[in-house]
Amino acid sequence: MLTNKQAIEQLExxxxxxxLLTEKPLSxxxxxxxxxxxxxxxxxxxxxxxxxxxxxxxxxxxxxxDPDDVLIGEVDNITRRAPPCIHxxxxxxxxxxxxxxxxxxxxxxxxxxxxxxxxxxxxxxxTVTLALVVGTSLGAVAGYTGGWLDNVIMRIMDVVLGFxxxxxxxxxxxxxxxxxxxxxxxxxxVSIPAYARVMRAQVLAIKETDYVSAARALGAAPRxxxxxxxxPNAMTPLVVLATLGIATAILEAAGxxxxxxxxxxxxxxxxxxxxxxxxxxxxxxHLVFFPGLAIMITVLGFNLIGDGLRDAxxxxxxx
Amino acid sequence: xxxxxxRLDWFPPSDVFWRETKLRNLLRLLGVLLALSMxxxxxxxxxxxxxxxxxxxxxxxxxAPDDTEPAxxxxxxxxxxxxxxxxxVSLTGACEGDQKIESISAVDEFTVEFGLCNTDPAFLAxxxxxxxxxxxxxxxxxxxxxxxxEPVGTGPYSLVEWVAGDSVVYARNDDYYGTVAPHETAxxxxxxxxxxxxxxxxxxxxxxxxxxxxxxxxxxxxDPELTLIPKPEANILYFGMxxxxxxxxxxxxxxxxxxxxxxxxxxxxxxxxxxxxASHFTPCTVExxxxxxxxxxxxxxxxxxxxxxxxxxxxxxxxxxxxxVFRGYLPEPGAVxxxxxxxxxxxxxxxxxEVMESGAFIEESQAGNLEGIHMLGxxxxxxxxxxxxxxHFSEQIEQFGDQDPSYTTPLAEASKTTDTAAAGVLYxxxxxxxxxFVPMVPVLHSSTAFAYGANVDGAYAPPWGQVLxxxxxxxxDTFVFMQGNxxxxxxxxxxSDGESLRACAQVVEGLxxxxxxxxxxxxxATECAEDEAGTTWTCNLRTGVKFHDGSDLDANxxxxxxxxxxxxxxxxxxxxxxxxxxYDYLWGGLLNxxx
Numbered sequence: 006m007l008t009n010k011q012a013i014e015q016l017e018x019x020x021x022x023x024x025l026l027t028e029k030p031l032s033x034x035x036x037x038x039x040x041x042x043x044x045x046x047x048x049x050x051x052x053x054x055x056x057x058x059x060x061x062x063x064x065x066x067x068x069x070x071d072p073d074d075v076l077i078g079e080v081d082n083i084t085r086r087a088p089p090c091i092h093x094x095x096x097x098x099x100x101x102x103x104x105x106x107x108x109x110x111x112x113x114x115x116x117x118x119x120x121x122x123x124x125x126x127x128x129x130x131x132t133v134t135l136a137l138v139v140g141t142s143l144g145a146v147a148g149y150t151g152g153w154l155d156n157v158i159m160r161i162m163d164v165v166l167g168f169x170x171x172x173x174x175x176x177x178x179x180x181x182x183x184x185x186x187x188x189x190x191x192x193x194x195v196s197i198p199a200y201a202r203v204m205r206a207q208v209l210a211i212k213e214t215d216y217v218s219a220a221r222a223l224g225a226a227p228r229x230x231x232x233x234x235x236x237p238n239a240m241t242p243l244v245v246l247a248t249l250g251i252a253t254a255i256l257e258a259a260g261x262x263x264x265x266x267x268x269x270x271x272x273x274x275x276x277x278x279x280x281x282x283x284x285x286x287x288x289x290x291h292l293v294f295f296p297g298l299a300i301m302i303t304v305l306g307f308n309l310i311g312d313g314l315r316d317a318x319x320x321x322x323x324x
Numbered sequence: 325x326x327x328x329x330x331r332l333d334w335f336p337p338s339d340v341f342w343r344e345t346k347l348r349n350l351l352r353l354l355g356v357l358l359a360l361s362m363x364x365x366x367x368x369x370x371x372x373x374x375x376x377x378x379x380x381x382x383x384x385x386x387x388a389p390d391d392t393e394p395a396x397x398x399x400x401x402x403x404x405x406x407x408x409x410x411x412x413v414s415l416t417g418a419c420e421g422d423q424k425i426e427s428i429s430a431v432d433e434f435t436v437e438f439g440l441c442n443t444d445p446a447f448l449a450x451x452x453x454x455x456x457x458x459x460x461x462x463x464x465x466x467x468x469x470x471x472x473x474e475p476v477g478t479g480p481y482s483l484v485e486w487v488a489g490d491s492v493v494y495a496r497n498d499d500y501y502g503t504v505a506p507h508e509t510a511x512x513x514x515x516x517x518x519x520x521x522x523x524x525x526x527x528x529x530x531x532x533x534x535x536x537x538x539x540x541x542x543x544x545x546x547d548p549e550l551t552l553i554p555k556p557e558a559n560i561l562y563f564g565m566x567x568x569x570x571x572x573x574x575x576x577x578x579x580x581x582x583x584x585x586x587x588x589x590x591x592x593x594x595x596x597x598x599x600x601x602a603s604h605f606t607p608c609t610v611e612x613x614x615x616x617x618x619x620x621x622x623x624x625x626x627x628x629x630x631x632x633x634x635x636x637x638x639x640x641x642x643x644x645x646x647x648x649v650f651r652g653y654l655p656e657p658g659a660v661x662x663x664x665x666x667x668x669x670x671x672x673x674x675x676x677x678e679v680m681e682s683g684a685f686i687e688e689s690q691a692g693n694l695e696g697i698h699m700l701g702x703x704x705x706x707x708x709x710x711x712x713x714x715x716h717f718s719e720q721i722e723q724f725g726d727q728d729p730s731y732t733t734p735l736a737e738a739s740k741t742t743d744t745a746a747a748g749v750l751y752x753x754x755x756x757x758x759x760x761f762v763p764m765v766p767v768l769h770s771s772t773a774f775a776y777g778a779n780v781d782g783a784y785a786p787p788w789g790q791v792l793x794x795x796x797x798x799x800x801d802t803f804v805f806m807q808g809n810x811x812x813x814x815x816x817x818x819x820s821d822g823e824s825l826r827a828c829a830q831v832v833e834g835l836x837x838x839x840x841x842x843x844x845x846x847x848x849a850t851e852c853a854e855d856e857a858g859t860t861w862t863c864n865l866r867t868g869v870k871f872h873d874g875s876d877l878d879a880n881x882x883x884x885x886x887x888x889x890x891x892x893x894x895x896x897x898x899x900x901x902x903x904x905x906x907y908d909y910l911w912g913g914l915l916n917x918x919x
Contacts, residue, residue: 085593109658269679270679281659285537286519
């Protein structure tokens with residue numbers, strides 16, 4: 006029979022044994038991180054997005070010119086809609102160097118695309134944040150309180166969801182007038198219902214769990230339960246949804262700008278750059294190709310991250 | 325009515341039919357009864373319809389001789405006598421305000437007399453404008469004054485159908501008095517994007533297109549399958565400044581903008597060869613167009629000095645307004661706006677750019693509600709200087725704010741002067757005053773073009789009037805032409821856009837038309853001559869001309885067509901939107917508008 010002292014010594018020895026620590030089960034977050042790192046496509050997406058973020062942050066260092074600077078009269082031998090000219094690759098040294106050529110106003114296309122990443126990324130981020138905050142709050146309240154409030158909120162969401170999203174965004178922008186800010190709001194509004202619905206479904210499941218019952222039994226206020234217990238545990242699918250949502254938002258913003266409802270000239274935005282040169286698709290294909298490529302890469306990056314996150318955060322896929 | 329449509333003998337009572345079970349029998353019987361009743365109902369209503377249309381056509385054909393006979397009788401009697409045949413078409417005005425036409429009357433079957441309030445040097449040039457196309461009086465009546473989709477004319481083609489959103493199809497008029505079309509069918513299609521029109525042309529789907537993109541000119545010229553036909557239309561691109569808004573109420577600020585803009589740079593960058601900076605608002609190809617002093621030369625230092633003198637040494641903020649619509653005078657509105665923004669920045673003016681919806685832009689700019697600089701232009705309708713200056717710089721025009729008497733007075737006087745030399749002196753005075761007052765900056769006269777397949781014989785692009793398909797031969801049965809937009813309607817008396825006019829011109833003709841150089845030439849009239857005082861014009865009509873519906877052209881049709889557009893009290897004064905822009909503008913207001 007062990008004395009108390011012996012028992013304590015044994016426990017101390019156990020604690021000192023490092024090998025036990027390594028076998029401690031990983032936390033949910035670290036597990037997810039580990040799984041995400043194991044997925045090649047997710048990592049590629051992350052690399053693309055990281056690259057884009059760096060480009061956006063260091064745009065003034067990367068871009069050789071101001072994106073809105075009309076260069077005629079400032080740079081010798083410049084022509085509008087000039088094809089790409091890179092001196093190292095054998096372009097006539099007499100001609101000014103423009104990696105991606107010049108646009109219809111003799112602005113440097115490369116600089117405009119670089120600065121365009123700022124517009125698209127911030128727009129995607131802001132839109133989704135706005136939609137996420139409003140959508141999750143509505144969904145959480147609806148799911149947790151239930152009853153008539155639930156009915157009212159979710160029916161409104163159903164109405165919004167009933168319209169094709171881009172069409173509704175176009176309508177909203179047409180009513181409030183074109184411009185990047187209104188486009189941002191419109192895209193956010195049309196994506197709110199998706200977040201609200203997912204959040205509500207999550208809350209409905211979580212509020213029946215034991216730990217919520219325990220919290221309620223301990224006398225926690227509903228607001229506290231919602232903020233401390235329910236919402237944090239319901240966020241997982243929303244993270245995935247939001248990542249994919251950024252891609253959609255960027256695409257829709259480019260679409261609105263292409264229609265002349267989003268970014269207004271002379272702002273360097275990929276969609277409006279495409280639109281203003283659409284008639285030159287055969288004579289100066291580079292002016293349409295590169296903004297299109299930029300949109301594609303950005304959307305691809307966010308989609309790959311979203312896919313990777315979905316796989317990583319799904320507990321049933323635990324290997 | 326044809327009885328064949330309703331024959332029912334396809335349903336023989338067969339033996340098998342009666343051998344079925346009772347329930348099925350009953351059901352089938354019911355079904356048959358239902359079908360029978362439906363067929364009967366359909367046939368019944370059919371016959372009703374044909375009966376009514378028959379009735380209508382007989383009444384109209386009966387009415388027509390009634391109308392013409394008294395007109396023939398009046399040949400010998402005095403024209404002043406009220407003629408019962410013209411009842412309901414009271415085409416006499418009171419010469420109120422700026423009205424130009426006092427009366428239009430059918431003197432006899434083939435003579436129409438126009439009484440003017442004042443002499444009008446541009447009368448024939450205005451008359452030749454296509455909004456004065458002649459349609460049969462009966463047809464106007466039958467369509468309630470709005471033959472929007474079914475024009476009947478005398479032109480080289482009759483309308484077959486207008487497939488909404490797709491094309492307008494024409495059939496050759498074999499009885500045409502002029503050049504009969506070499507092809508049986510002509511088709512008019514449309515596509516907004518210049519690139520798309522060019523692809524259709526390259527692929528041989530269409531044989532001619534309007535206004536290819538400026539960048540595509542070299543592509544077309546290098547392609548042996550295509551030809552580029554320059555269209556030297558008389559137009560003007562201008563930057564308007566509304567002087568009721570500060571700081572544009574200061575003439576020095578407007579002058580600073582005028583001298584601070586490098587117009588040559590805009591021409592070189594965005595416009596095809598043959599375009600040139602404007603020396604005057606009116607192109608020099610128009611008689612008396614560029615009298616008076618030429619526009620300012622580009623001088624950025626002088627511009628900054630002028631701004632400093634006006635108290636804007638640090639510049640100011642303003643807005644550039646435009647509509648994103650292709651026009652011959654502005655093929656790339658967005659790019660020109662950005663360049664203007666950049667040029668203004670060079671003299672210290674910070675401008676933001678606002679793209680407006682086309683209709684709203686026109687409305688707001690015409691009402692003088694745009695508080696910055698607006699980019700707009702004008703394409704001449706008929707080759708007379710009044711068409712350029714009077715519509716922009718008359719006293720009542722609000723587009724540039726308050727107009728100055730230094731140019732409105734000579735313009736008003738010149739518009740009544742028939743002596744071109746005397747008018748020239750007045751136009752010189754007006755142009756010089758406009759340069760001093762700077763209500764706008766005349767930027768450039770642009771050159772435009774059409775493109776055709778190389779196999780099209782007689783391909784042309786007239787600077788005035790509309791292109792006519794019957795003058796071109798592509799060696800096939802069908803000639804297809806593509807323009808930028810769908811016509812709004814095919815009743816061009818109440819339309820003002822080139823797209824509609826081009827579609828109408830194939831079907832409907834006026835008393836006069838335009839030769840390629842802009843000279844008015846007789847079409848349905850053999851001649852219009854003025855009297856000594858210059859206030860009465862007598863037009864003799866071409867005889868033996870038949871409308872596409874088979875009826876004969878006579879003076880009543882002319883009066884009815886004019887009356888429908890010009891006389892606000894005419895019951896047939898309906899039209900499409902009822903704006904009658906050109907009748908209102910060309911003749912100084914509609915007649916009897918109060919009543």
